Amino acid sequence: MEITSHHSESNKLSGQRSKSLAAIIAVAVVLTIGSITFGIARYGIESSRPDSEQLPLLADKAEADGNMLLALALRKQYAEKFPADTKARILYITAIARNGQIDTAATELVKLGKSREIRSLLLGEANMLYDKSDFEIASMLYGFYIKNFDSSNIAVRIDYGYSLFHSGRREEGKAMTKSVFNIAPNQPLALFNLGVMAAEENNLSESKAMFEQCAKAAEQQYPEVAAKSREILQRIEKLNNKNN
Numbered sequence: 142m143e144i145t146s147h148h149s150e151s152n153k154l155s156g157q158r159s160k161s162l163a164a165i166i167a168v169a170v171v172l173t174i175g176s177i178t179f180g181i182a183r184y185g186i187e188s189s190r191p192d193s194e195q196l197p198l199l200a201d202k203a204e205a206d207g208n209m210l211l212a213l214a215l216r217k218q219y220a221e222k223f224p225a226d227t228k229a230r231i232l233y234i235t236a237i238a239r240n241g242q243i244d245t246a247a248t249e250l251v252k253l254g255k256s257r258e259i260r261s262l263l264l265g266e267a268n269m270l271y272d273k274s275d276f277e278i279a280s281m282l283y284g285f286y287i288k289n290f291d292s293s294n295i296a297v298r299i300d301y302g303y304s305l306f307h308s309g310r311r312e313e314g315k316a317m318t319k320s321v322f323n324i325a326p327n328q329p330l331a332l333f334n335l336g337v338m339a340a341e342e343n344n345l346s347e348s349k350a351m352f353e354q355c356a357k358a359a360e361q362q363y364p365e366v367a368a369k370s371r372e373i374l375q376r377i378e379k380l381n382n383k384n385n
Contacts, residue, residue, distance in 0.1 A: 193222055197229065200236070213240050227259055231266050238278050250285050260290045264297070271300055280304035295325055303334050314338065329359035329366050336373070349377050 196219035203212035213236040220226070220233040230253060238246035253259045267282035283301035291297065298321050306314025315338055321331040336351030352370040359367035 193219065196222075197232070200232070204236075204239075209236070209240050212236050227253070228262055228266075231259075231262055235266065235270070235278050235282075238281055239275075243281065246281065247285070250282075255289055260286070263290075268300070271304060274307070276304040276306075277308035280308050280310070293324060295321055295328060296330075298324075299328075299331050299334060302331075303338075306338050311338070311342075327354060327358040329355050329363050332358060333366055333370060336370070340373075340377075345377055345381065349374060352377070 196215045200212045200215035200219070203209070203215060213233075216229070216233040216236045220230045223229055230249070234246050234249045234253075237249060253263070263282055263286055267279050267286065270276075270279035270282065280301060283297055283304055286297055287294070287301060298317060302314045302316075302318030302321075304314070305311075305317055308314075315335065318331050318334055318338070321328045325331075332351050332355035336348045336355060339345075339348035339351055352374050356367045356370040356374065359370065
């Protein structure tokens with residue numbers, strides 16, 4: 142049985158349809174999570190430095206090939222040459238974090254400031270990382286957004302919780318998702334994601350309870366989520382009958 146999380150593209154729950162299929166969870170007696178391995182690419186660097194305009198493209202290629210140290214060096218060079226390019230600075234920060242320097246990345250985030258442009262670009266980058274299942278870096282950006290821009294944004298809290306959960310900080314992720322209920326009791330997408338989390342932990346009774354609440358709460362505003370919840374409940378019931 143596959144269960145998918147619901148993720149908001151714009152992170153604004155104002156009647157808009159949320160995105161789905163952000164992450165796939167296989168639910169069985171034993172849960173199996175696939176892993177991705179990246180090869181190390183070799184680069185032939187000419188003696189002359191590449192043109193500055195080529196640096197972002199070279200960094201993208203380095204990341205695609207798994208050479209994160211090279212990507213970091215290229216993004217740093219470009220960000221230092223063009224400090225007014227906010228998007229490039231955010232990509233540099235994510236490269237820092239991807240290389241394990243979380244504290245340094247957090248320091249660089251603070252230096253960005255709190256302009257409307259930064260707010261928008263930061264959230265856009267976090268959403269893109271979420272969609273790529275790069276949950277650790279996404280959670281860092283969502284956390285910064287919650288702390289410095291809009292702590293009451295329900296959709297960001299939901300995505301932040303799911304990102305924390307899937308970056309290994311499961312209890313924090315569940316707590317963040319549940320914190321949504323302090324703002325919006327019985328929020329359907331939060332209930333849905335809690336059901337997904339419980340399913341991944343193979344707690345089918347808890348998962349069933351969350352999806353039952355979600356099906357009721359989502360009926361009017363998110364009928365597709367209600368339908369998905371009922372479908373999952375049927376699968377859980379079949380699984381329980383099979384095990385019994």
